[in-house]
Structure formats: C-alpha cells, structure tokens
Amino acid sequence: MTSRFRFTIAATDGRARTGTIETRRGAIRTPAFMPVGTAATVKAMKPADVRTAGADIILGNTYHLMLRPGAERVERLGGLHHFMGWERPILTDSGGYQVMSLSELTKRSEEGVSFKSHLDGTRHLLSPERSIDIQRQLGSTIVMAFDELVPTTSTPEVQRAAMERSMRWAQRSRDAFDAGGDHAENNAIFGIQQGALDEDLRLRSAQALTAIGFDGYAIGGLAVGEGQEAMFGCLDFAPGQLPADQPRYLMGVGKPDDIVGAVERGVDMFDCVLPTRSGRTGQAFTRTGPINLRNARFAEDTGPLDPECGCPVCATWERAYVHHLVRAGEILGAMLMTEHNLFFYQALMADLRAAIAGGTLTAFATAFRSRYLAKGE
Structure with a gap:
C-alpha cells in the first residue's frame, strides 16, 4: 500500500470488516456500494x-465508453472525472463482463477478444493491454484487470481454462498498468x-493474483444466474482466499439481501445496476421489501415510498404522485x-458499517432479512 491507495480496517465483526479506502480522489467508506455510471452518467441522476x-x-x-464517446475523446476533454462532473473516485470495469454477455458478437484468443460493436458493427480488439490503456485514458481511480468470464454452468475444463487465461x-x-x-x-x-x-480453482486463482x-x-x-444459495456457498470460502489486509470487491452484486449476506462473509465493495434500473421501471426498495409503483393499489396512497426513509423524495412526495408519474411515463418518475x-442502498451500507463497528452485525442482519424478505413483492 502507498499514499496513493491505502485500506484501513477500523473494526471487524465475525468475517465482516468496516474501514476506509484512501485514494488521491477522496476516501471510500467500506462496506461500500458503487452506483453504476455505465456511459459516464448514473442514469436519471x-x-x-x-x-x-x-x-x-x-x-x-x-466497453461502453470505448465505443461512445471514445476513450481518446474523453482524454482530450480532460478525463472522465472532469467530463462527467464527478471529482471523487471512479472505478472502471475492464469490459470482461460485456465480452461474456455479448458472446455472439465476439471471438476469443490468447491475444484478447475480437468483437463487433453492438452500436454500428465495427470490429474491435480488446486485450489486457488495450483495456488498461483505455482505463488510463479515462483517468480511472481504480483500474480493473482484464479477465475471461464464463458461465458457472460451463464444463470444468472450460472453467479451468478460463481461470488460467x-x-x-x-x-x-499489471504490466500494462505499471507502464x-x-x-x-x-x-x-x-x-x-x-x-x-x-x-x-478459486484458491489457485487467488494464489496467482497474490x-x-x-x-x-x-x-x-x-451473480451471473447461479442463484443466491450457490453464490453464498462460494462466498463461504472465496473472500478468505484473498489477502485480508486489502479490499475485496464482489462484482455485479446486487440485491439488498445479497449485499448483507456478502458483507457477513467478508466482502467490502459492491456495484449493481439494480437500484437505478429498478427506479426507471417502477420498483422502489423499502425496509419491508421492494414495491411496484405501477400497481393500482398505490393510486391514492398518501404515504411516502418508505415511511422509514429520510431521503428528499420520501420527505416531499406521496406514493400516489409517484405512481401517477410512473404510469404516465414521465421522466420525473424515473428521477x-x-x-x-x-438513498436506500447507501443507507443500508451506512447501517452495515455501524453494525460492524458496534459488534451487532448478526442481530442487524437477522432483523433486516426478517422484514425485507417477509413482504417483498
């Protein structure tokens, strides 16, 4: 660790940790949830x-930024932080997930992944070196290594080969980053x-990375379709295979109860499109489970989205009005x-940090699941 990046663990509770990641762009409190700004914007915010x-x-x-507006253009315009007006830390993923999700457009080799743009059909090559260079041009605070992701349903041979590659x-x-x-x-x-x-395979991977x-x-x-039980089964051992004094980031997770379970198992960082995507499609997260504001039963509901929430939305607008906006397709509804x-996700992370610091994580997690999973729609 150096002054450019330092992880300090302030407290532990079982396998869970709370602490701070210090970067040149500011501090990150952990456990942390990262809103997803795929195309240089957290949608509707x-x-x-x-x-x-x-x-x-x-x-x-x-992947998305290299295609539009292009990493070279973002670099000329002062980097991603300046471009989008966010001066705090930005983590950029490497494009590996898109390689899997758009597999019908890709061809893999040891060099990298050749793919057709989903926008205009142009051909591109994304290699470890190119991925790292794009992230450098963007000015990323935390760069992700380029990897090969395969479905958990793949054969053992395919899983082993993908891990080794x-x-x-x-x-x-790492070499490209250091250059x-x-x-x-x-x-x-x-x-x-x-x-x-x-x-x-996870252990061999952890040893190689270390x-x-x-x-x-x-x-x-x-979080690629294996289900929560299987994911938690993996998280029962995977975080512990990684260095204990450095941050552990579970990519693409997830649902609130996924996050709580992963924190209990030693994970420090998360990201997911769920809170923003759900917001654009009428689903609100509450302490008693998600609710679908499109449902007619909210047409004359004068309560806030979540009675226990202190966000500006819940302090100002009623469910009936938000229901109207969502059903009418108004942009303000998505916003x-x-x-x-x-706000819900960040409040959950703050509650988890406080519970770990106070040594009450088990009680908090039990109470959270009891309420959240009991009324979810």
Missing part, C-alpha cells in the same frame, strides 16, 4: 445528487479472482424513483 445520497465512488464501463491476462494487465507513468503512480489496480463455484500483487482483489464470475433507491 446528477452527480451532486449521487453524492448527496451517500456514494463515495461510482463505476464506469470500459485470466491469470495470464492479470499479469499482462502507465503518472496515472499508475497516482491510482490503483485490482485483480479479479475467477474459478466459477470451484473452491480449488503472487502478481494488486492493490485490491475482486471476486468475479458470480424520483432512482434517487430514492440510491
């Missing part, structure tokens, strides 16, 4: 409002553990729903 909701860091996407790509990513001059001196890079649900050396470590290849959902 202004950056200042994302910060007001409690977010210390957001996530940007290498990911480790070779991890070394190439990045001032950017490398002022920012950080995380490696990504792979291995599907196999404990031995030998290379990274500033933090992500747990990749989960209000997204703002509330982000």
